[in-house]
Amino acid sequence: MKFAKFIDMKHKFNQEDIKDFESFLNHEYLLTNGTGGYSMSTLTGCHTRKYHGLLAVPVPKLDAVYMLLSKVESSIVVNRERYDFSVNEFPGIFFPKGYTHIEKIEVDDFPEITYRVDNTVIKYSILLPHGENTVLLRYEALEATRPIILKLSPFLAYRNIHELANQNINIRPRTFFEKNGFKIDPYQNLPPIFLQTSHLSVFFPSPDWWRAFTYRQEATRGYKHQEDLFSPGVFEVKLKKGESVILRGSLTRAEKLPDEEWEAELARIKKRKSIFSRNDEPLVSLKTNADSFLVGKSTDKSLTTGIIAGYPWFGVWGRDTMISLAGLTIKCGQPDITLEILSAFAAHEKNGLLPNTLSVLGNPAYNTVDTPFLFFWAIQHYLAATGDKKGVKEKLLPAMTSILDNFTANRVCFARVGSDGLLYAGDASTQLTWMDAQVMGLPVTPRHGAAVEINALFYNALVMLTETFGSYLDKEAAAGFSEVRKNHEKSFESAFWNREKQCLFDVVRSQTERDSSVRPNQLFALGLPYTCTSVDKARVALAAIQTELLTPVGLRSLSPSDPGYIQQYSGSQEERDRAYHQGAIWAWLVGIYTDAVLKTAEDPDTRKKELREYFKPLWAENTSQGCLGFINELYQPTNPFAPCGCPAQAWSHAEVIRMLDKLEE
Template sequence: MSTITINTPDCIRSRKALTYEWLETNGLGGYASSSILLCHTRKYHGLLVANLANPSGRYVLISKVEDSLVRRGEEFYLVSHQYPDFFFSGGQSYLEQVDIGVCPKFVFRVAGRTLEREIMMIQGTNSVILKYRLPDMDEPCMLRIKPFLAYRSIHSLSKENTYFRGEISEIPEGCRIAPYEGMPAMYIQVSGDFQCPMFGDWYKNFEYEEDRIRGYNWREDLYCPGTITIPMDEKRKEIYLCFTTDPFPEPLQKVWNGEWERRDFLEKHRDFFVQSFKKDRENIESLFRAADQLLIRTPHGRHAILAGYHWFYEWGRDSLISLPGLTFCRGLMHEGREILKTFGDFEQQGLFPNFFTEDEKENAYNTVDASLWYFWAVQQYLKYGGDENWVHQHIWPVMKRILKQFLAGTIYDIYVDERGLLHAGSEGIRLTWMDAAVNGLPVTPRWGYMVEINALWFNAVCFSHELSTRYGDQEFALQELIPLARRSFRETFWVGRGAYLGDVSRQGILDEAVRPNQIFAVSLPYSPLDSADWNGVVKRVQSDLLTPCGLRTLDPAHPDYRGNYNGVMIQRDRAYHQGTVWPWLWGHFGEAYLRVNRNSRKAKNILYKQIINFLKNHLGEAGLGCVSEVFDGNPPHRPNGCISQAWSIAELIRLLTLLDDIR
């Protein structure tokens, strides 16, 4: 069983401890997360964050707790808080070790005694249980817990207000509080005897350092209904405390044990892919555990992929790129099929949503490549043993609708021209993955003919021709389009003097900036390039863009290159696709690298060592056990963005499956 451990004094006893973040999830899009000190650094941190149907969205219900142990009249605090001009270190003085395994575990040394706190969400419920254990208890003591309630969207902050209802009512084995009309009530359950909180008050000006750095509001008021007091002695060395929107009728220990057994079963029954890794197995298990956290059921009951924790929800492009690595490569064919099928239900005018709103009523369709990644995802489904008859029945009709729309022309100036190339967008419109904008204007203007869009288009056309031939469906005369599109692709994008592909062609002018988008012309199952051209593309990307953390989005020699992703939103957006490193691109770079090296064992060993070194260095920083969204383009390539990004994790898993014979 893999465990990531933080136990060195320089990590725990310094401000560095605030940069280590842990993540628990419930399979519904909800989560619990904070720094290892339980001192929040983001408004997105919370002890119980629920993804609700009504009101729709993710809400921080329980922000945190302030827990302490009272022994011989002395109180020892286990958490830390940041207030204006004052850092309450609290538990930092007693924290000895943090283990990220089946669930986060915090080990304290208090007054010569060991105290353990574990935090676990219960799958399929909006619930979190805290387990406290004093293994070497030798005299009575008291556990005091102050819960802090926020009851607000993850994107906002709470302030003291007169609408908050702080009344507490007792229930069997706990108490109940219903702060706002229209929001779910909160039930607090405790195993065994306890004293219910009676007198509540607002605690003001908790500060969130990361939000301050990122240019957001960073101060919050939280409501505490009072102190829960729980006696402990030699006969009661374990305490279970639960926050939930739906109280459990069974004992909390039974609920905890049931969830533990479910997770332990998953850990022990990873498919042969993980089992076959030996000395590197722990890193791969952590990667798989992170993958599990990104597969959710929405409040509407759909299987879905959450693009990234903490702030991203469900994105079309991200979901389809992530789908093979998160599902098919791991043997989760049913979940992957359901997501593919569901996407077909959302198709409109040949397009899929760029992102899904949490109420699913006003999804945004401003993307051209999500539809094309759909074809690639189907290819991956079949590659990993998918049911071809199922594809014919449920997916092929969707693919044909997309092809019809693109060939006829659809919204956002998306159409196939007389050269067989796909045009998309107009000035100011952002339809590709490089879509950052400042003051409404694209940072990387990408409209016209984009290299990866046309590589994806060519792949989709070839794959559709393959299926139409196999199914005896000759509705599209695609065999004539294929050689035309292949010839036009090279004529449009090839930079002869550099032996690589430019990025965007518009009005006959090619942007020759070296970007990673060209790599898809080599990595996709059907390449629009002759094999003689593959090596030049891969070498250029490798020499100018490859880092130990993934691919840069722009050549450092380019005048628009920005090597650090930091600062307020405008500064970050200007760097987002102008040099910032993205780990997800490693998947397609690796596939292209293997293709030009004919899948040689030497090439596989090189890639494998790079990935394992990356995982060893990164899984123990930022989001513990997770893979970050982005990294600085400049060394030492500091992680940033979401602490757990779906396509970062998925594409590393998919690439590892391509290295199947060197485990």
């Protein structure tokens, strides 16, 4: 089912849009390079987060991402008058106020900001070449009645992205000459950075600290929010009308012309977009941005192969990877990467578990009960797209068998399968599902026992393995899996059906202790390929979900009628953790919701049209605010459903792609 191309996903702003400058600061861009590095800031370049900066790169030996080049202050000199294009927030003031010179901003695949000072027009663009820890800043004189002098002052942070820099005596301020620029190696144990221009420039060393850059988003989030940045000096470049210069910041010396790097990256982007030419918007834009979350090469079996859970502050997480694979790789025409990532995780299967958080230095964390079963769901998506049963058998079947063997034999330390065939996991002190927030070491949303989505995923995995690969299984193992499956089928609906609320219990601990909170987790028992819930009851449960949880930007994590519901996600870390799964809207749930709706629909084509129109605010409006072209982690639970949480979340982005792709079928 095809839909009309009725939206232009290129984001355009003019001076009128920027008049309410503080409000406009909520518009951000994000560029990534496939290594875990990124560039991110507001569209005006005024940092509002400690995570903002022009070049953040992974430093493997420190197992962290470091913000190296925070910003480059730019100005022009025309007729001996200096005009600043930059803007920063300091305590009580914005300085300089370069945003007053902005004529327009356009963001498609990368940001382009056009500044006008009388008859002089400068266009500033940012690119991050894929696979390299490099940022390219291009300044083009579109109009100029006489030669101008462009001044560029780099500012270095050189600190972990989760921390802030302070003026210190340990910095090594010396710069070393390089062609059209310099190298600086400011701290031990961190890589040097090369800053070079594409053609002749003059660099004037003038090392200095600028203090008290203020990041308002961090203040709102209850964190320290001021830092000091170091500037080694200033570049000066002469430009005439029609000329341009690129400032290249990189961990490597320029081996070819920055202009060539620029054109090569543009060609790569164009080629990638052409792959999705058969899709309509917004899928073209969403799919083009999908590889922003992928890190590592498809042939890499190391722990760094996977999906960044969200930019700018999350790393590679197993749960998020399994949920995101279908949307970010399979639906984007890269099933080979799907199989490689699944293989990398399978290689780290241990006693029935898969790692949830991954580290370059090793020591993965095996602390979730859902990741192993989400692994099966990801494989189902892969098989549905490719039919590659042979590849799955050769590369993934041993891990699949080990996972179910360990769980059904009760060898997983924090889980057991009861005689009723239900899977019980954790205790009052643990958080093993995706609703895992803790405050002062205690779960905010206790879900120990038989959680509804865990059991749905467990059953789906049992049926998938025995039905699809039963002929390859040991007879004794196959018989054991079949017995658990039958017991589960007999018990599930009677154990989980909540007659009073006409939906499924969220957690069952015993026949007398059941959590009746209305949450979206039950969607997995309605929408997975294999489920125990009857179609009639699934439709009734969906009606309850639609009444209590459904919004145009995702599903609430808890019904507003629940005493534990929190109607605002904001405040300090503790306040946000308490609200995380107590009402906040999660965009990623639209995927499994769509599965459930279409699985139970009497007229799927009509429902597809309705779903696309209903969720339009999620992909139309919310990719035009916040982090442009990406889907947020969270949205406030009350209208107007403002975006919050992580600005660019992998599973949100992925599941919106999967949903829209499914609605086009």
